[in-house]
Amino acid sequence: MATMPKRVKFRKSQRGKIRGVAQRGNEVSFGEFGLQSLTPAWIPANVIEACRVAAVRGAPEGRLFIRIFPHKSVTSTPEETRMGTGKGEPDYWCAVVKPGTVMFELGGVDETTARTTFNHVAHKLPIKVRMVRRRHR
Amino acid sequence: MEFIKIEVARREAKGTTASRRVRREGRVPAVLYGLGRPNADLTIAHEELERFFATGSKLIELRLGEKAQQAILRDVQHDPLTDAITHVDLLRIDENHEIEAAVEVTFKGVAKGLSDGGVFESVLSQVLVRSTPARLPKALVVDVSGLALNQAITVKDLPLPEGVKVTRHKPDDHVCHVVVQKVVSLEPVVPAEGGPAEPERIGGKKPEEGEGEEAAAAGKAPAKKDEKKDAKK
Numbered sequence: 001m002a003t004m005p006k007r008v009k010f011r012k013s014q015r016g017k018i019r020g021v022a023q024r025g026n027e028v029s030f031g032e033f034g035l036q037s038l039t040p041a042w043i044p045a046n047v048i049e050a051c052r053v054a055a056v057r058g059a060p061e062g063r064l065f066i067r068i069f070p071h072k073s074v075t076s077t078p079e080e081t082r083m084g085t086g087k088g089e090p091d092y093w094c095a096v097v098k099p100g101t102v103m104f105e106l107g108g109v110d111e112t113t114a115r116t117t118f119n120h121v122a123h124k125l126p127i128k129v130r131m132v133r134r135r136h137r
Numbered sequence: 138m139e140f141i142k143i144e145v146a147r148r149e150a151k152g153t154t155a156s157r158r159v160r161r162e163g164r165v166p167a168v169l170y171g172l173g174r175p176n177a178d179l180t181i182a183h184e185e186l187e188r189f190f191a192t193g194s195k196l197i198e199l200r201l202g203e204k205a206q207q208a209i210l211r212d213v214q215h216d217p218l219t220d221a222i223t224h225v226d227l228l229r230i231d232e233n234h235e236i237e238a239a240v241e242v243t244f245k246g247v248a249k250g251l252s253d254g255g256v257f258e259s260v261l262s263q264v265l266v267r268s269t270p271a272r273l274p275k276a277l278v279v280d281v282s283g284l285a286l287n288q289a290i291t292v293k294d295l296p297l298p299e300g301v302k303v304t305r306h307k308p309d310d311h312v313c314h315v316v317v318q319k320v321v322s323l324e325p326v327v328p329a330e331g332g333p334a335e336p337e338r339i340g341g342k343k344p345e346e347g348e349g350e351e352a353a354a355a356g357k358a359p360a361k362k363d364e365k366k367d368a369k370k
Contacts, residue, residue, distance in 0.1 A: 007337045
């Protein structure tokens with residue numbers, strides 16, 4: 001188990017639906033390059049951790065910003081359990097990601113390093129992503 | 138910074154549907170405000186805007202038939218997925234009066250502190266400055282080649298043209314610095330043994346001694362029932 005919230009009001013959450021595109025967190029705000037999701041998904045905490053390790057390995061000289069956090073608990077029932085008996089126990093924690101969310105950012109690296117690093121990170125993710133650059137106005 | 142001339146048109150219909158129709162026609166909805174005058178809803182041709190952005194200037198001379206109005210680009214909204222420009226905010230300006238605008242900071246050279254194992258970090262990518270429109274620079278170019286480890290370029294070190302003042306930032310605020318690289322763990326984060334497996338519940342009761350065992354026993358009870366049912370079958 002990787003990261004999870006320190007305190008929660010409710011241990012279990014309803015599944016919900018991922019509608020629309022990200023209206024916030026959709027721009028590169030901290031680094032110079034970002035990895036943006038193109039499809040909706042739940043990103044488990046262990047996947048976020050795997051992405052962090054891949055990014056640090058790819059760009060040790062740069063600074064990584066992780067902009068998603070696993071706030072949502074996902075429950076599961078054990079195998080060979082009969083129907084009923086209520087909702088299962090929390091199994092893992094995940095981040096709900098909408099298309100357009102900038103999930104990771106890198107600063108202090110050139111474009112080639114950022115592209116190679118994000119390519120490694122993208123292989124850890126269960127969704128389609130693209131690299132985006134900070135917009136200067 | 139020079140004024141770029143752009144032809145605009147009035148936008149009569151407002152709202153989402155009308156704006157979408159405007160975008161389908163290859164134009165971008167815009168709004169013009171400031172100088173105590175009422176807002177004006179406009180449209181700008183997409184190609185004209187692309188041409189304007191390519192110049193790197195933020196100052197526009199809007200032309201609506203015979204009329205002309207000077208303005209500065211205040212905000213640009215993009216579609217997060219397609220990157221298409223969806224809306225533009227323009228502020229009316231008077232060329233004789235000072236205005237406040239964000240100016241991009243660009244860095245030139247390679248800091249010498251990098252060879253000593255430091256990491257270059259840009260803290261401010263743009264600064265807010267106050268000047269007359271004619272004196273407003275396109276970008277502030279900062280030479281970082283002399284920056285050693287643990288040194289920083291602050292706001293007071295910025296090469297400002299005459300008549301340009303930095304606002305809202307303190308003189309000692311860092312623009313960029315070279316710092317010692319933080320040691321980042323490559324090992325995956327695993328919670329320590331004996332640590333909490335679950336987050337603390339806000340407003341929840343603390344489990345008393347023996348309660349956990351009771352809960353475990355209650356969880357096992359339905360399983361026993363299932364076994365009995367299977368035996369009957």
